Amino acid sequence: DAKTTQPPSMDCAEGRAANLPCNHSTISGNEYVYWYRQIHSQGPQYIIHGLKNNETNEMASLIITEDRKSSTLILPHATLRDTAVYYCIVAEGRYGGSQGNLIFGKGTKLSVKP
Amino acid sequence: DAGVIQSPRHEVTEMGQEVTLRCKPISGHDYLFWYRQTMMRGLELLIYFNNNVPIDDSGMPEDRFSAKMPNASFSTLKIQPSEPRDSAVYFCASSSQGDTEAFFGQGTRLTVV
Numbered sequence: 469d470a471k472t473t474q475p476p477s478m479d480c481a482e483g484r485a486a487n488l489p490c491n492h493s494t495i496s497g498n499e500y501v502y503w504y505r506q507i508h509s510q511g512p513q514y515i516i517h518g519l520k521n522n523e524t525n526e527m528a529s530l531i532i533t534e535d536r537k538s539s540t541l542i543l544p545h546a547t548l549r550d551t552a553v554y555y556c557i558v559a560e561g562r563y564g565g566s567q568g569n570l571i572f573g574k575g576t577k578l579s580v581k582p
Numbered sequence: 583d584a585g586v587i588q589s590p591r592h593e594v595t596e597m598g599q600e601v602t603l604r605c606k607p608i609s610g611h612d613y614l615f616w617y618r619q620t621m622m623r624g625l626e627l628l629i630y631f632n633n634n635v636p637i638d639d640s641g642m643p644e645d646r647f648s649a650k651m652p653n654a655s656f657s658t659l660k661i662q663p664s665e666p667r668d669s670a671v672y673f674c675a676s677s678s679q680g681d682t683e684a685f686f687g688q689g690t691r692l693t694v695v
């Protein structure tokens with residue numbers, strides 16, 4: 469079973485920041501937080517991941533609380549193309565390439581509206 | 583690179599028939615994963631390979647399902663005989679040592695009637 473809890477849906481206005489929360493209260497010390505998204509009719513796409521420090525890349529920022537029991541994915545300027553289901557996944561740090569061994573939950577359906 | 587390539591994109595078959603789904607991973611990737619997605623159960627990992635060897639097949643639902651990886655550039659997922667409850671979108675993904683992400687294909691939408 470997935471070790472994360474996410475709201476089933478969220479709305480965001482185009483151009484505004486989208487903040488997607490995730491609870492992972494049972495995360496263990498060697499587990500990372502991964503975020504993927506799935507745009508309708510496409511395969512999941514990796515966004516970002518982190519262990520305990522906040523992370524930022526060209527797509528998004530990941531804020532992890534100090535106790536690591538929750539995190540927030542931030543899309544700084546949401547566009548209509550960001551409408552998708554966003555999955556927060558907790559998994560062991562992967563070495564050797566097994567990053568695809570993931571347990572997906574229900575995710576959050578983000579709707580970006582004009 | 584063209585990414586992970588799956589074929590066919592859509593498959594409609596009759597119950598009882600054999601179905602074969604195909605996947606070509608990204609060149610140089612040594613891990614390959616098969617997932618199934620349904621409305622009821624979401625995305626489920628079925629099996630994954632490392633260097634063409636099956637590592638974990640605990641997600642394969644029944645003996646009717648089998649997967650092979652005869653070489654580094656090709657994998658198949660076979661269902662024999664197919665049943666209506668096998669209707670789903672099947673995704674293939676690949677990754678390599680040193681990567682921080684898995685790359686997914688566009689999926690095969692299977693409909694068993």
